[in-house]
Amino acid sequence: MQIATWNINSLAVRLPQVLAWLAANPVDALALQEIKLADDKFPHDAFELAGYHSVCFGQKTYNGVALITRQPVQDTVRNIAGFEDDQARVISATLPLSGGALRLINGYFVNGQAPGTDKFTYKMRWLTALHGWVREELKVHPRLVLAGDFNIVPEDRDSCDPTGLKGTILHTDEERMHFQNLLALGLNDSFRLFEQPENTFSWWDYRMLAFQKNRGLRIDHILVSDALKGLARACLVDRAPRKSKQPSDHAPVVLTLEMPAS
């Protein structure tokens, strides 16, 4: 079975691309971020016609997340339990599988703008809350996947310019510590379980021909719990949609797990 994550930067604009990508890449679950749609505008019908179920947690203009799945999900939860947040950033649900159910958390992590700003403070508070919540979730759901746009460059090799961007947003020690704290709960960066080409990124700025020059960052991640680690078979970034007309600035990341799809 396959699980993908993709920040699509407005589902209203990108719906045709998402449907085309799903037709070519019939993953079992797709975690979408930045749908930028209110729930009453979500195109459930279009996904149903494509053979997918969908649950969403949207808001107008900003943020918004959704899970697109082959099979109906169970126990959908929105945002981080116990953390007051007026931004729609997390949706999680259980995928019922014959080989054992799997809990999938889809997060659109806070960007944070710049160290020292109110937005950065919010990012740190959000990451702390996420950590405490995921720790408890893992006790209930040992077979857990945490996927999404993390807005964190985990290591220097995940950045096109680790020296020039050192200490700037997405590259700070504080953000990287939060990423490591998530791993310390018993989660694994599935991308790093496999040999990968150097300079593999998942996001490229729209400006300055960044994609053509491969001046990007790896900020979209799929973490798998220790219980699932041994089932991981591949984790790949699909650069193809970034080459299309009117692309998202992010590319999808696809995890393959060795287990039946239903």
Next chain:
DNA sequence: ATGACGGTGTGGCACCGA
């Protein structure tokens, strides 16, 4: 140091992203 691109919503641009 700034802006470059692209999306949204409001209204003739401002705000946001990473």
